[in-house]
Amino acid sequence: xxxxxxxxxxxxxxxxxxxxxxxxxxxxxxxxxxxxxxxxxxxxxxxxxxxxxxxxxxxxxxxxxxxxxxxxxxxxxxxxxxxxxx
Numbered sequence: 001x002x003x004x005x006x007x008x009x010x011x012x013x014x015x016x017x018x019x020x021x022x023x024x025x026x027x028x029x030x031x032x033x034x035x036x037x038x039x040x041x042x043x044x045x046x047x048x049x050x051x052x053x054x055x056x057x058x059x060x061x062x063x064x065x066x067x068x069x070x071x072x073x074x075x076x077x078x079x080x081x082x083x084x085x086x
Contacts, residue, residue: 004064005025005028005035005064007063008060008064009023009025009037009060011059011060011063012037012059012060015051015056015059016039016051016056019044019046019049020041020043020044020045021039021040021041021043022039023037023038023039023040024037024038025037026038026077032073033072033073034072034073034074034075035064035072035075036075036076036077037060037075037077039056039076039077039078039080047080050080053076053078053080053081056076056078057076061074
């Protein structure tokens with residue numbers, strides 16, 4: 001995993017942790033340049049206080065893609081927009 005992606009995730013964590021959430025890297029495939037991250041909102045009291053999914057995606061994509069020549073694919077698993085498992 002490139003340092004640009006690591007930096008992008010750390011930057012995003014700053015925004016999300018301020019409201020009690022976290023972001024974790026699920027996987028990164030350098031061949032397809034696809035990254036999957038999961039938003040953990042278990043300790044968040046106000047889900048509406050966390051940055052909306054499209055804005056989170058834009059922030060992470062902008063940080064990660066800065067200076068990258070190839071296109072990238074980013075998948076964010078957000079419990080606010082995905083059905084709960086089980």
